[in-house]
Amino acid sequence: MKVIVTVKRVIDYNVKVRVKADGSDVDLNNVKMAMNPFCEIAVEEAIRLKESGVATEVIAVSVGPKACQEQLRTALALGADRAIQVESDEQLESLNVAKLLAKVIEQEQPGVVILGKQAIDTDNNQTGQMLSALTGMAQGTFASKIDIQGDKALVTREVDGGLQTIELAMPIIATTDLRLNEPRYASLPNIMKAKRKPLEVKTAEELGVSIKAHTKLLSVGAPAERKAGIKVADVAELVDKLKNEAKVI
Amino acid sequence: MSILVIAEHDNDSIKSSTLNTVTAALAIADDVTVLVAGSNCQGAAQSAAKISGVSTVLVADNPAYANQLAENMRALIVELAEGKSHLLAPATTSGKNIMPGVAALLDVGQISEIIKVESADVFERPVYAGNAVAKVQSLDAIKVITVRTTAFEEAGDTGSASIEEVTAICDAGKSTFIGEEVVVSERPELTAAKIVISGGRGMGNGENFGLLEAVADKLGAAVGASRAAVDAGFVSNDMQVGQTGKIVAPDLYIAVGISGAIQHLAGMKDSKVIVAINKDEEAPIFSIADYGLVADLFEAVPELESSL
Numbered sequence: 001m002k003v004i005v006t007v008k009r010v011i012d013y014n015v016k017v018r019v020k021a022d023g024s025d026v027d028l029n030n031v032k033m034a035m036n037p038f039c040e041i042a043v044e045e046a047i048r049l050k051e052s053g054v055a056t057e058v059i060a061v062s063v064g065p066k067a068c069q070e071q072l073r074t075a076l077a078l079g080a081d082r083a084i085q086v087e088s089d090e091q092l093e094s095l096n097v098a099k100l101l102a103k104v105i106e107q108e109q110p111g112v113v114i115l116g117k118q119a120i121d122t123d124n125n126q127t128g129q130m131l132s133a134l135t136g137m138a139q140g141t142f143a144s145k146i147d148i149q150g151d152k153a154l155v156t157r158e159v160d161g162g163l164q165t166i167e168l169a170m171p172i173i174a175t176t177d178l179r180l181n182e183p184r185y186a187s188l189p190n191i192m193k194a195k196r197k198p199l200e201v202k203t204a205e206e207l208g209v210s211i212k213a214h215t216k217l218l219s220v221g222a223p224a225e226r227k228a229g230i231k232v233a234d235v236a237e238l239v240d241k242l243k244n245e246a247k248v249i
Numbered sequence: 250m251s252i253l254v255i256a257e258h259d260n261d262s263i264k265s266s267t268l269n270t271v272t273a274a275l276a277i278a279d280d281v282t283v284l285v286a287g288s289n290c291q292g293a294a295q296s297a298a299k300i301s302g303v304s305t306v307l308v309a310d311n312p313a314y315a316n317q318l319a320e321n322m323r324a325l326i327v328e329l330a331e332g333k334s335h336l337l338a339p340a341t342t343s344g345k346n347i348m349p350g351v352a353a354l355l356d357v358g359q360i361s362e363i364i365k366v367e368s369a370d371v372f373e374r375p376v377y378a379g380n381a382v383a384k385v386q387s388l389d390a391i392k393v394i395t396v397r398t399t400a401f402e403e404a405g406d407t408g409s410a411s412i413e414e415v416t417a418i419c420d421a422g423k424s425t426f427i428g429e430e431v432v433v434s435e436r437p438e439l440t441a442a443k444i445v446i447s448g449g450r451g452m453g454n455g456e457n458f459g460l461l462e463a464v465a466d467k468l469g470a471a472v473g474a475s476r477a478a479v480d481a482g483f484v485s486n487d488m489q490v491g492q493t494g495k496i497v498a499p500d501l502y503i504a505v506g507i508s509g510a511i512q513h514l515a516g517m518k519d520s521k522v523i524v525a526i527n528k529d530e531e532a533p534i535f536s537i538a539d540y541g542l543v544a545d546l547f548e549a550v551p552e553l554e555s556s557l
């Protein structure tokens with residue numbers, strides 16, 4: 001069984017973005033980029049499926065400009081067998097990404113596709129669900145456990161009320177939540193080896209997908225700033241302020 | 250323009266997230282229909298009919314919708330989408346699970362977690378963990394939207410909508426509900442509470458969360474947590490506040506032993522008043538706190554509890 005895992009190149013999670021002075025977008029010049037943290041978890045899960053003998057091949061896929069090959073190489077260093085970059089210039093909207101991924105799935109026929117639950121740049125939380133709808137594959141989002149049992153899979157999901165377990169008919173699309181696993185680091189020898197692993201580049205035209213704009217970004221602004229507060233000396237002062245100044249207790 | 254709001258409910262009653270979503274819908278247009286899809290959900294339908302501003306409630310009462318499985322729900326919603334200009338759901342784990350698939354089946358985009366309605370096709374939404382706010386215009390004929398509940402008031406309960414049964418049964422047979430571990434608590438729900446007290450890694454272990462619970466009980470507050478506290482197994486995942494957890498905006502948020510990483514701030518910085526208790530005076534949480542107390546939480550929290 002093949003496993004496809006998707007990786008998105010995003011701003012590093014430690015970086016606090018700034019909005020451009022002209023309000024057109026955020027400023028990503030000279031900003032550190034990395035693999036989306038939820039995709040790191042997805043890659044780890046895919047590799048574990050291979051290590052446990054459930055999967056035979058792990059294919060990492062990224063949609064983006066040439067620079068995203070860096071994140072694909074990381075996935076290869078972590079243990080993916082080969083990689084596919086679907087070349088695209090701009091930040092594609094989730095539906096377009098999902099359509100491209102659906103074509104890759106059609107070609108590769110994986111048993112399991114693992115995506116992150118959310119890209120930490122757009123905070124969309126859409127692509128996996130869209131991919132399930134487009135392919136008709138069963139959907140298990142926000143997974144904290146994925147247990148493949150032959151022609152079905154048990155997926156435990158992190159939901160608002162706690163945890164929910166559903167049984168899915170294979171093949172499946174899963175999206176990762178934070179507690180699914182703890183991703184490993186790539187070792188230096190594996191990073192060297194990854195340079196020789198196959199990385200194929202495809203285009204939207206080759207996949208027969210026409211990219212369509214669904215939204216127009218009108219402007220990007222900074223969020224409302226909170227005005228600086230004060231330090232209180234002790235608990236008594238805190239309680240006094242909350243009662244008499246802020247009047248919230 | 251005609252809007253369909255997908256209700257979140259427990260079959261007996263409507264969840265408050267639905268009320269916030271109706272308010273967002275009414276900011277777009279007057280013609281608002283609410284869909285209650287569930288199993289033995291007439292109770293929820295009755296309470297949906299009382300939501301102020303709602304004209305019609307559609308009830309799809311069938312075992313296929315019992316657990317709001319994504320494949321069944323999205324097929325049903327797509328059937329009901331004809332003639333609608335907007336489809337709205339709360340940006341809860343349920344809404345997030347269902348709506349993108351609806352958008353894909355309709356070949357339209359989704360606008361996630363709107364915080365403001367500028368016009369029928371222009372919306373504001375936070376991006377990059379809330380460090381930027383994007384104003385986006387939808388170019389699609391049907392707009393599929395999830396709503397950040399904390400950004401909209403709850404609709405009232407003075408409505409008298411008509412109730413219509415929907416007979417469509419969409420059962421994709423792809424997934425089956427097996428079970429759930431629901432955390433039951435006497436305290437108010439995290440996202441709806443007026444006061445929230447959250448603990449982080451500084452709490453040390455799960456047992457110490459009892460200190461926060463004691464304060465919560467005196468204040469009628471809900472208890473939340475940082476990711477670090479959940480990852481460490483101190484408390485359950487449903488308590489995580491942040492970019493990738495729950496978004497809260499209570500009147501008072503008390504952060505205890507939480508450093509204030511951007512991912513945590515993304516989930517609570519719209520609270521009216523923020524208190525931080527941390528022994529490290531350099532902790533970033535103090536830069537957004539209205540009242541900061543530099544102290545050891547194991548002394549400060551019991552003292553706070555006894556002085557309430």
Ligand SMILES: Cc1cc2nc3c(=O)[nH]c(=O)nc-3n(C[C@H](O)[C@H](O)[C@H](O)COP(=O)(O)OP(=O)(O)OC[C@H]3O[C@@H](n4cnc5c(N)ncnc54)[C@H](O)[C@@H]3O)c2cc1C
Pocket residue numbers: 013037038120448449450451452474475476477478489490491492493494495505506507508509510511512513516526527528529532544545546547
């Ligand atoms: C993809 C991704 C998503 C994330 N999503 C979220 C999210 O949704 N929510 C979230 O919270 N985080 C999230 N994080 C994690 C976030 O980056 C931080 O790691 C996390 O918020 C830190 O939690 P903390 O403040 O409890 O722990 P720490 O950063 O370790 O801080 C502990 C604090 O406790 C204080 N302390 C220790 N002992 C005491 C004491 N005795 N008395 C008083 N103070 C004490 C310390 O001074 C310190 O400031 C995410 C990270 C990633 C990469």
Ligand SMILES: Nc1ncnc2c1ncn2[C@@H]1O[C@H](COP(=O)(O)O)[C@@H](O)[C@H]1O
Pocket residue numbers: 006007008009036038039042061062063064092094097114115116117118119120122123124125126127128
């Ligand atoms: N351009 C992309 N390339 C590869 N994977 C992507 C891309 N965009 C989104 N994804 C995947 O979909 C997940 C959810 O993204 P989103 O729906 O955009 O929040 C990400 O964690 C990725 O796994």
